[in-house]
Amino acid sequence: MATRETRRLSLLLAPMIIIMGAVIGWPLIQTFVLSLTDSDLMNLSKPAFVGLSNFTRAMRNQGYLDSLKVSALFALVVVLSEMVLGTSVALLLNEPFKGRAFVRGLLILPWAVPTTVNAMMWRLIYNPEYGALNSLLFQLGIIDQYVSWIGTADKALYSVMFADIWKNFSLVSMIALAALQTLPESQIEAATIDGANGWQRFRFITLPHLIPSLQVALVLRIIETVKVFDIIYVMTRGGPANKTRSASIFVYQEAFTNSRMGSGAAYAIIMVCVIMILIAFYLKGISKKES
Amino acid sequence: MVNEDEEAGSDSTHFYTEVKMYEKTHRAWYKDNFNLDGSDYTLDTTNASTSNVLDIPRRNHMKKGVVFLLCLVCLLPLFSGGKKEAVAAGTVELRFLGMAQASYSEQNVNDMTADFMRDHPNITVYTEFVPYEDLRNKTLLAYGSNNSYDAVLVDDIWYTEYDTKGMLRDITAEVPQEYRDGVLQGGWNFVTKGGRVVGMPWFLDAMxxxxxxxxxxxxxxxxxxxxxxxxxxxxxxxxxxxxxxxxxxxxxxxxxxxxxxxxxxxxxxxxxxxxxxxxxxxxxxxxxxxxxxxxxxxxxxxxxxxxxxxxxxxxxxxxxxxxxxxxxxxxxxxxxxxxxxxxxxxxxxxxxxxxxxxxxxxxxxxSGSMGLSVLNKSKYPAEALEYILYLSSKPVQDKHSDLQLPVWTASYDDPKIRAGHEDLADAAKLAFSIMNVRPSVPxxxxxxxxxxxxxxxxxxxxxxxxxxxxxxxxxxxxx
Known part of the structure; x- marks a missing residue:
């Protein structure tokens, strides 16, 4: 009986496995094979086998290592900010107030905006001549002259991060809000009767309840931010002076600008490995949540 | 008289009974009607159970699903082949990759292309435009992945690279004499590699x-x-x-x-x-x-x-x-x-x-000049050449000279072309005679x-x- 059930399930899963294998598995295998060759964009059909030399060179390439640092810093700052901001907003939106449903509806807007549109929008907001941000800060007296936000080496990366946080914190908010709505009101009431203050209720009841959901959001957002490409490509193209060049931008430049598909594939495979490790954490987080 | 609660209770009991019946019988139905031990699943219609009414909508759903899938499979070729079938037999299709810029603008190029297609009803040209920063990468990627464009816009700094990679069609013997005599010498300099003409100068420019x-x-x-x-x-x-x-x-x-x-x-x-x-x-x-x-x-x-x-x-x-x-x-x-x-x-x-x-x-x-070239993987090189010769012809360039000066020597002395651009025309004459190029390396x-x-x-x-x-x-x- 169990064998029949297994067969039936296997049969039902087969189309999905075949499609996933075709659109993800096969290209991944091809990319790995490519990473072992000296293939370039014009010579995809007759490349020479070079073993693991692309990988060893990648580990010595200062530009690539710098770009990994940019990706790591981007992921760290963006994800932490989104977690704090997203959770705070979720807590606010869980409280009853007039127009709550409308505000909850608004929350989805930034997340629904396509990344490239968001990037273009923030380019305009950051414009050093007529950007809204400069205008606002200048009128508030916070800055005494307009600032080049994405054209200055020490501000560019953080400016791009801010644009990304604005777009994606609402995803964390929505996940946290969904979790908050499953929190039994009786627990909060009991704690209140026992004399717990607001912080203690959050620290010992709400937060532990939120953690499994936030873990999932955390890993999902880390995966997304580690492979960040589009928002940087549109806003700065990796400049100024490569200060915003993420690992994905580096891979793109190596493969398509420098036409070195072999080493570009090696850099990409290293990134895939990093992301696979993060996915393992994600799956672990999910299983923890289910248990 | 049955009150509402009783009626609801009766309904739910009836529903519960049906569900249990379904659970009990559906396994038997599968066992009876599918050859589960065989290599594939076949429906045995002779033994098909029809005793349970819940099986009927289920089978109807299955039938609908199968019919839907079959329709989808039948429709797929229509979607994939739609564009090709829309083109009349005997028509040559060309793909051109240009640059999204102020001059010549997309509108300019599309206007030129529309005029060209009107004069050449057997040729259909599909134009695509990308920002300068993506032009080279898109050209190379399309060429490398065997989905090459027929004609492309090439910056002067890319000519050596493209030529080294064997991408550019040698058009030395096909360039009409009037073009050789009439186009500014500075233009021929950057589209000529190793004595071979591999492109048509389209606009000469300098900062x-x-x-x-x-x-x-x-x-x-x-x-x-x-x-x-x-x-x-x-x-x-x-x-x-x-x-x-x-x-x-x-x-x-x-x-x-x-x-x-x-x-x-x-x-x-x-x-x-x-x-x-x-x-x-x-x-x-x-x-x-x-x-x-x-x-x-x-x-x-x-x-x-x-x-x-x-x-x-x-x-x-x-x-x-x-x-x-x-x-x-x-x-x-x-x-x-x-x-x-x-x-x-x-x-x-x-x-x-x-x-x-x-x-x-x-x-x-x-120099910041650009040229038009026919790529070696073009299936219709003769038509592609005809197209780029048209785009760089004197009448077409004169017509669109409001934002971009022509590459034709005679245009610089034409009062109609110079009108309103006298300073630019004079500066251009000087610039083209002294301008240097950035490294011409692969x-x-x-x-x-x-x-x-x-x-x-x-x-x-x-x-x-x-x-x-x-x-x-x-x-x-x-x-």
Whole structure:
């Protein structure tokens, strides 16, 4: 009986496995094979086998290592900010107030905006001549002259991060809000009767309840931010002076600008490995949540 | 009389009974009707159970699903082949990749293409446009993945790379004599590789110095600068008198535009990227040019936002009278005094070839020309050539000369073409006779990326100009 059930399930899963294998598995295998060759964009059909030399060179390439640092810093700052901001907003939106449903509806807007549109929008907001941000800060007296936000080496990366946080914190908010709505009101009431203050209720009841959901959001957002490409490509193209060049931008430049598909594939495979490790954490987080 | 609760209870009991019946029987139904032990699943219609009413909608759903899938499978070829079948038999389809830019604009090229297709009803041309920064990569990727365009727009710095990779069709024998005689010699220089003509010059361009005449007049200058030194002095005076906060604005974002601007100053100082043997020598010949740019920034003469600006950005800054000097391509000439685009009038905008450094050069210009080429993987090379010859023909170029000067020598003496562009036409004549080119090497794009990064480091003050260029040259040598 169990064998029949297994067969039936296997049969039902087969189309999905075949499609996933075709659109993800096969290209991944091809990319790995490519990473072992000296293939370039014009010579995809007759490349020479070079073993693991692309990988060893990648580990010595200062530009690539710098770009990994940019990706790591981007992921760290963006994800932490989104977690704090997203959770705070979720807590606010869980409280009853007039127009709550409308505000909850608004929350989805930034997340629904396509990344490239968001990037273009923030380019305009950051414009050093007529950007809204400069205008606002200048009128508030916070800055005494307009600032080049994405054209200055020490501000560019953080400016791009801010644009990304604005777009994606609402995803964390929505996940946290969904979790908050499953929190039994009786627990909060009991704690209140026992004399717990607001912080203690959050620290010992709400937060532990939120953690499994936030873990999932955390890993999902880390995966997304580690492979960040589009928002940087549109806003700065990796400049100024490569200060915003993420690992994905580096891979793109190596493969398509420098036409070195072999080493570009090696850099990409290293990134895939990093992301696979993060996915393992994600799956672990999910299983923890289910248990 | 049955009350509502009882009725509801009766309904739910009935439903529960049906569900249990279904659970009990559906396994038996599968067992009876499917050959589960065989290699595949076959329906045994003779034993099909019809006793349970719940099986009927289920089977209906299955049937609907199968019918839907079959319809989908049947429709798929229609979607994939729709475009091809829409084209009449005997029609040649060409794909052209151009650049989204101000001139020739997408509208210009589409108008030219529509005229071409009207004259050639057997040819259909599909045009695509991408920003300059993506043009080369898209061309290479399409070519490498065997989905090549038939004709493409090529920057002069890419000709060597494309030719080395065997991408460009040799059209030496097919270029009509009238083109050979009529097109400016400067155009043939960059589309000719090893004696073979591999493209048609489409527009010749250089970065020109645009200056605000009224600002200069307010500061007491009634003639444009005759040297770099004079230009910098003018900038200092304009700033000191409060006429403009930042007299200079240049496109110095991390992009090819930065190299174009730097190359003009390099040329003004008599320097070059490479020596005669092809070795990069910017660490010796290019330091003064970079020092000048860094000093302009440190003195507060250069708009600090320049480091994130591309050509369109500097055009807007100049057009709002927030700069006295800028470098830009010819397209800006018309737009800088267009009321829809600028607050300046034609009398306020001056254009000239950038002056050189006193005692070294009178003028400096760097080529930014582009050509049209037929790619070797084109299935219809004859038609593609016909198309690019049409786009670069004198009547077509004269017709669209409001933003871009033609490549035809005769056009520069045509009063109709010159009308309104006299200064530009004169500057162009001079620029085309003296302009130099950026390195013509197969790996130019990678070399350029390295120089962009290090020149920006110097402009930010992270490295001295000497350090930045020395390290850049070392990095390029190690590639």
């Amino acid at each position: 020109y110095l645009f200056y605000n005449k009224s600002m200069l007049a307010k500061a007491g200058y009634h003639a444009p600068p005759a040297s770099i030194e004079e230009m910098v002095d003018m900038g200092r005076t304009l700033k000191a008198r409060g006429i403009v906060q930042y007299p200079f604005v240049f496109s110095l974002a991390q992009a090819e535009a930065l190299i174009c601007v730097y190359a003009n100053f390099l040329e003004a100082y008599g320097g070059s990227f490479q020596d005669d043997a092809g070795n990069y020598i910017l660490d010796t010949s290019g330091v003064k040019a970079l020092e000048l740019l860094v000093n302009l920034k440190n003195e507060g003469l250069l708009n600090p936002n320049s480091l994130e600006y591309l050509e369109e950005d500097v055009r807007r800054v100049f057009s709002t009278a927030d700069a006295a000097f800028t470098l830009n391509w010819a397209y800006m000439d018309a737009l800088a005094s267009d009321p829809a685009e600028s607050i300046l009038t034609a009398d306020e905008v001056g254009i000239m070839v950038m002056p050189g450094v006193r005692g070294i050069k009178e003028h400096a210009a760097m 790996d130019y794009q990678e070399v350029s990326s390295v120089f962009q990064e290090y020149i920006q480091m110097a402009l930010y003050g992270a490295k001295t100009p000497q350090q930045a260029l020395s390290e850049a040259v070392q990095k390029v040598k190690g590639m």
